[in-house]
Amino acid sequence: MFKVRDNEPDYALLADKNSQTLNRYGLSIDKAHQGDALYGKSLNINGDGEIGSNPNRYKQHGFYFNADNCIACHACEAACSEKNDNPAHIAFRSVGFVEGGTYPNYQRLNISMACNHCDDPVCLKGCPTRAYTKFAEYGAVLQDPDICFGCGYCTWVCPYNAPQLDPVKGQVSKCNMCVDRLEVGLKPACVSACLGKALDFGVIENIPEGRAQAKTEIPGFPSPEITHPNIRFQQTRTTQRDMVRVDSTALKYHRDDTSGAFRPTLDPKHGYQRHWNLKKLLGSHENAHIAFTLSVQTVMGAFLLLILGGWLGNAQLSAFSGSVAYLPSLGLMLVLMSFGLFKLNMHLGKPLRFYRGFNNLRHSPVSREIAGVSLFFAGLAGYGFFTFFGGMTGSLIGAALTGSLRNLAATAGILGACLGGYYMIKLYLIPARPFWNHWHTGAAFVATALGLGALLLALTAWLTGALTNELGVVLTSVAATGFALEGIGLIAHARDLKSHGDEGAASFYEQTTTYGYPYWVRNGLLATSLLLAMGMGFTEQASGLAFGLLALTALASGILGRALFYVLVIPTTMPGAFFWRNKGFVEHAKEVGLANMPQVGVVPDAH
Template structure:
């Protein structure tokens, strides 16, 4: 079954603003004089006569399908296969490359790469990238022992995948996969800097610029392809390690066309359009020189698989200061949104289920303040998520990709949750004695004062819609983190944590107003405390079960998820144990209070004070747990070098002030 090429609804000129380099249009076999009319090539570019023969794309027959079963010739998958312009740099003319509608890709010969970084330089020069940004980067893995010590360099950029997860994940629809060359192109002007594409890409291709607050990436040099030239990085390669052409065409003088080499994440995640040759023998184990606690071990089939590299030993540390990160707004956003869902839905659904105490509460004057409190929590959470964006004033673009992006669907679900809660609050006004007395005292005379209208039924409908929207938002919040490129998150523990926090925080917050209501009405509150306490305990137990399963899985994992767990048990070992101890104590204390209340006569002030203490401790536990969630994740990125593309070095450069020098290539964390 064919996978459709996703077409843009309109030309995005800024997405194809591919630099100031003006490519040559001369023939491949001979270089004409400047100004000579070209035969068989587009002539809308200024002629350059200095291009060498190796810079031109070969014209060779292509396969019908690639090894993933996808069509290589994409002409049948577009509505306008002939003569559609890419609007490169605003130019409406069309290139005449005969392979224009075929899927192209890079070919990397690891045996030839000498690590000179000429490809990086050519790419950055053409795209006018700052020092801290690189669309193509060269890392390496090494292994063996003297004198037989070997290094393998890896040059990597965007692989213009058949299944581009960046495109599907981007909430703003800044990405487009074109039928022309199969290029996955991104529009930085449409991007609002959430960085979600950098999370889902296994190859670190999209680059988030913390200075500009936007993402950009390799554009396949489509301006050069239009006139038959290879990308700038390929033309600049001095070791003949990089090549480019129609995918599955093995370049001349090459004997392999593999889909993976040591250090390259599983191609099954995105089906990338890159092929490799690596024939020289390598040691059984290859290590990374960056701070990633991952190395690669050869299995019985000769494939190199990731294993945990215990680079920092096994000693446990606190590192509480490192919990403070760029993801702090997301820590608050997720906890506030999940808490708001529980705060509203626990009493509302409890009333729908016929539980008497919740029915009494939702029919009282206190239900309106609870709804308003839930709206406030959700609004504050959404505001925090907006502050996380590189371009926060463009937050409205987050709904552009409802067809694919879980982030767009999450945002829509929470926005509808807030909207329907707002309607619920509005419909509660006529039945709220406090508000009505204020309105009547102010001389307000409106239809809302009509107490004969069935407001309770309307409130029930709007509340159900709010609950469905909120549950949908929570579901897609979980889906946002089910990322194959981040195995530490790609586990059902993420869902159990989110639902568990909704129950525990929701029971805690709603319990405050429920208990105030019971005390105001001089009603016994022990039953309310027991029911809310049971819901609170259920949330804690659900979270603990997920953590136990997560720990069990990662202890037996040798991928990046296992590496993240290793960091969790060492770099943050004491903090991790503290969170687990607090969670365990909360479960035991909550269980003990519930059992005690059913066996003995309780002292209500002391009983209530104990629940308050457990609730406050749960807030600390949730904050630590969520901060660890964001700080520990290790993605399936490509290997870096000792300095370049090394998170450890970047942090060191910031700590000692080296990052203040722009030439260092480490950007300040301004977004």
């Protein structure tokens, strides 16, 4: 058990004598009762099987933050990092701030934030490896870094930037509520270190002595409706109507005069000048996801066209199955799928632990995507095997059985494409990332399958001399449908983001300024692809040169669009400061070499 000092000060001791029955979300504060299966178990902290004597051990605990008292001394950060032996680039607790007004009416509001051990932890549901557990003890959401394989999905879905992905170790870790201290009646290290008594801790809904409020929101804090976080606030000082982030994020928080609540809104602090920034755009940390999604969606689209087209009686696609282009197209699909899966797997912090991605099929869309894509790949590989080696297997097990197995593999591939494609879309519909949380995401992914999938078949047919005008018309019609779908989605996406005015609007602002020229180049390439495909379909003239040009414009549009998709997303996270949690400072530090100094705290470019 954690060793308690003889001279431990009173402010470091838990002092809850009574508690309420329900929290403000209507959930029970008691997480287990005597006789329950979860009652009386050891947390086995560092191999110690002893059970703590805290009388409130099975009640939901949470943090209390008094914004009136915080002076941004960062003592809580230091105590947390020392307690958990974190490197400089990892911080389970961080302090940021927003500011408003001008001298002499300048105001600053500091915010200290760590994991809020939510009632509805999206990190737990999203994690494919089941590295997260919501414990009955203190209601703590704990994460096991040894189980984690470093995909980082929990860092996407958490609205509070609590999980920290360490690219050096290839795993995520986060605040553990200092449960070892709670077991012996001590408050977490960050609370005990707070100089201004801004941080407190105890059974949730208990207002600390001398405090008047227990609000669920303050300026800069994301909507509590996403996860029902176990943190309460006091902020009695009147703030300006607009409180601005000091980091590089183009956001401010505007007070609604009716409700009094602060909501994020666009702050065009960088002006409206367009830039290229191709190096940042195409050198993104998420390039593996670009390669994976584009290649897998392309192959899924091509395979579904090839199989379903033949099964549904389309004469041109049925003829394709009997042409010289058939085997090369299947081979190209297998190569692209292997490439995409390899890129994604090597993007993991622990690539050799990829099999853990199947651990959370019950809840995680990532696990379900992995299962669906794996089923599709198995079906594609099986179909390819019985196609390439049909003669050999026919002589061994009979032509009828070979055909049945081939059709079974095709059916598995179709089912896998549908499941994998659906959950590939689903996993990006994240409330904490408004730029992604829009139907345009699904439209873009389906458009890639239709557009690039059809072009994969067309180019294979052209290169093998099997391309006919009739086949070209069918494939260009499918491709044009995909390009039109993406164009409609982009228009709706831009309209909705600008009207909502939250982090999504800030993402769209970055898209049209920081990456303004690539954005318009992508739009131009998409429009060109649509016009080319429609022209080829209407004229019924499908030359190889035209298909080659169409493929180049469509692929360039797809790569730029997907790069923008990943680099632009601004999550509903906490405000940063001038140096800490500031994307602008991180970029500057990398440019001038400060990032090479570990004490600066810039996350290394590694994975």
